[in-house]
Amino acid sequence: MESVTTSAPDTATDQVIERDEARAGSAPENKELIRAEQAVAGKYIGGVAWTPVIWGLGNLAVWLSLWPLVFLDILPLWAAFPIATVNVAASYLPAHEAMHDIIARRGSRLHWLNELVGHLSMIPLILPYRVARLTHLEHHRHTNKPGLDPDYEMHGSGPVNALWRHFRNRQPGSTIGLRGYPEVLKRLGRPEVVLDGIAYQLVFYGILCALAWNGFGIEAVLLWWLPRHIGSSYVLFFLSWAPHHTNFGTGRYGNTRAWKSRLGNIGSMGMQFHIVHHLYPNIPITRTPAAYREMKPLLEARGCDLGTL
Template sequence: MNDRADVTETQFDFDLGPADVATEAEDRAIPLGEDAGLDRYARVELLKEEREIAARFHGGPMWGYVAAAFGGFALWVALFPLTMFGVVHPLITLAVSTFLTTAGYVTCHEAMHGNIAQRGDKNFWMNKWVGEVSLLPIAVPFSMGRITHLEHHKHCNDPLKDPDYTDEAPNMLAAWYKTWWNRQPRVDGTINRYKTVCEELDTEESRLALKQTLLLQMFYLATLFTMAWSGYAIAAAVCWWLPRQLGLSWIRFFLSWAPHHPREGHTGRYDQAYIFKSKVGHFWSMCMETHLIHHLYPGIPNHRTRQAYFALKPILEKRGVDCSAL
């Protein structure tokens, strides 16, 4: 569905013109002595080479994400009656629903960046619906998810403007704890922080996102209450409530904390995210081991970031990126 190899404005790429060279010089590069002119020239050449390599990994068929999104959503919905009427054991439902809830963020993440179909493509509308069905299990509308995620890219690791900065924690155990704590009422984290960001943006799109979030969360609570009241409390717990809690923790840890820690002061192009080795492997960590590639080139699909990383590794090392983990 998406076969373009260029980088669009929705993917936060930029062209390095004369006015940008000074800004680019603030990023880390290979040490070339005190000759600032030579240093700038080396940076520009490295960036050109980097983009040429990255362009090879943009695009490609994206139907797999569409099938996974709608197929996963259909299976998730089917688990409700199947569990309520005893066809599927609650523990199986819990495991499957938690996986689908977590995996849904991977498919919606591509939709947030317009990777399912590029702007101008006749199937561009598919981004919205892939995003909507993918995020429903965590009771967040696509509008809210997209706005706040793009704000994260624009202001990555800024303590005041990055919506995900509240996930920062000093260590792994503290990070897991915060994935739960940040969801508590009146805590400035996760959905509450997202609402604040939308209120501060105060655009037509952000106001719509706030309304849709309220309606969806009311629907979520009403569904749980109705199922519990009707005698299906266990089914409600294993179909939606527990998978949402577990899925959100997994997403916040691997998508937000692990690739961005430590956050403080790391706002440069090449240190917004890190290359790390996950104990649960690349797949189970949502392919976040090479999340830096996503920040550099959001148009590279999630399943190709690892391949792109190894192709770009020599360039990244010259730019001062710590590539020792992989």
């Protein structure tokens, strides 16, 4: 589904490599590892990634279709509820690809499509694209740093504790987790983006109230409100907790890991190869398994945490 071309890593990746070369000093083996990584990564970066376009817009279309199907008694609500939950959970990753300009690079003629997918894909999740993009890129800049990493509060002693922390963090009055994003945006000098979140919330709860007023309260709960809570927990669990909970380092090779998920790569939202994403964020998620397999000996030489994958 994707047009793959061989290209050198982008400017941001080059800057990371140059920085690491400086840190490596005169150690030729370190520089050799960096250049070998760059050669592998270059095979998987570039081209137009069509998979997230089809995924993001198709997933949204399926979710939107559930509403008339349920209202017209074509699809029972009990069957639509799990589909809606999957739709909400699946809505994040296409936008995530857009956050890194993976669908189409900035300055290219299709960059508008990158932004379109970013904005539309996460409508079921009620997470504004600009908010998600700015905070996610901040996570990459400051992974595992307290007070700087927006996802730091997802760290927990175990899976149950992590889910409980997420549940607690999204309660009214919380100033951490997703509810801490406004402070992150203010720190970044982008306080106006907070208005995106306010607008999304007003529209979301306005629609829910209107549906309930017109006798569709149960439908509103099971097609959107509850799937959103379940989906957001699923997304944060696999993107924020699972790849980082054993890795509290802040260095490029120690702030995340590769790991074997019981749910497989699809069930874990492609996060088994999260270490590749942090090293080279411009590699599309559909290409990270192949990139990981080729890069694995280099990561082992670095002493990275690769689990049993």
